[in-house]
Amino acid sequence: MSKRHTRAIFFFITPFGVLFALFYLIPILYAIWQSLYTVKRSGTFGPAEDVFGGLVQYRQVFSDGPFWQSVERVLLFGAVQVPIMLGLALFLALLLDSGLVQGRRFFRLVYFLPYAVPGVVAAIMWGYLYSPNLSPFTAVTSNADLLSPSLVLWAMANVVTWVYVGYNMLIIYSALLAVPTEIYEAAKIDGAGAFRTAWSIKIPMVMPAIVLTTVFSIIGTLQLLAEPQVFRSFSSAVSSTYTPNLTVLSTSGIPNFHLAAAFSVVLALATFVLSFSFLKLTQRKGVQ
């Protein structure tokens, strides 16, 4: 390798590398460092002082009931919402690809459009649609209080689904378009019908896309923030510790930055482990 190339490589990588280190790696290390400290006061009204506390904050994280309830809540949310959303996305992508649908360009655009709506705006909009005295769908809202403690989680699941189905559908559909058509010809000659082709050929071929969208959905679910934060204005059932990220936010608002940092670290680690093990698991199963 010539010297000139080394300089070019340096030129290409450094700008991103520096920013990545400054605004990704260092914050992670800083959060870990902050989470190891604790505030000590000399006397009730004495000045506060940061002292090294080891794993004191983590002990508090692990004994924090509401935090683990919120983790359970988002896991339940993800276990139901992610399969429904991705199932719908896959179903619609297969339908678009089946040759049965006319006006594919139109549907693709319409289904993708909600992705242009920020989570905050989507949540505000659906919040109004759910509110019994504001909604145009009184037939629904007068019979079921979608903002009640038992239903509000699923009302939010609908908001997330509404925003992301089309986006996920498009990723899967683009992968379907990249499948060489000769494979379908061969399947046809072998007498495979449309459903058989979809099940045995198309779905396995787009598995990498499904894995990718699943990982992003897992990350997104554990990060839930905008929807529950907005819904706090519409429903008293959404507490300030409703999701892990809301807990981080309200803890830093107290302010107890050391504990909030520990929450952040645990959440980031949990997200990383969950999405990474999903990736590994699917790879071992022989998916490319």
Add this chain to the structure above:
Amino acid sequence: MAAFKLPKYAAMLVMAVFTLYFLTPLWWLFVASGKKDGQVTEGHSLWPDHFSLGRNLSDLFSYNDGVFLRWMANSIGYTVGAALIGTLLAGMCGYALAKYVFRGRELIFNIVLGGVLVPATALALPLFLMFSKVELANTFWSVFLPSLVNPFGVYLGRIYAAASVPDEILEAARIDGSGEVRSFFTLSVRLMAPAFVTIFLFHFVAVWNNFMLPLIMLGNERLFPVTLGLYSWNTQVNQHPELRALVLVGAFVSLVPMVIAFLSLQRFWRSGLGTGSIK
């Protein structure tokens, strides 16, 4: 042939039902943003009557010294600036990882990939503490600078560069005496153009939608992006009922730049979106 007729109708029916599901809320928002004084339940709630969108718009733009327009401008500043620069930097890095063999290449790539799996919201709090230390929290830069980093863009950039920039072309450029950096800006950028648009679009959406970082970082209302501004209005609706009309019409207006970006970049995202998942 007759056997195929039914599924075709059924397929179109399914597509139509989902079209309604996706469009009805947006249509309602449009109708509601035209209602007088935010009276969304008055008259037909799904059909415009006594349509006063124009008046609502002028209310929106003049409220509190035009703070809404300020928010829109902020959003565009944060988003377009960060997405343009961030796309170039991520593209360059991904390109180097794809086109050059060097020590530590896989290590760098894996670290960046790990960055994709770290939730951005987990970074918001430590970033706030860091920016507070250097007294830059609650400034434009505290939201703008972290928004420049897009690890997923590096991942996409590497895949696209490997697929769309042939080594032979770079070799030919070398023989012609072109430097590596010049070859990148004159040849490779052009070959990777659809990729750059896709990375840009993803980055644009991510920054435009970002909520936690500005929420934690910003206290000064004049610096808010439009999402945070609308959120803060919505939390005050109970105390200030007149804000409801502004929230609705503001939410509607806030969607316009994004929809324009989507429509005008259609050609690119339609073909480019899947590439990241093929490999």
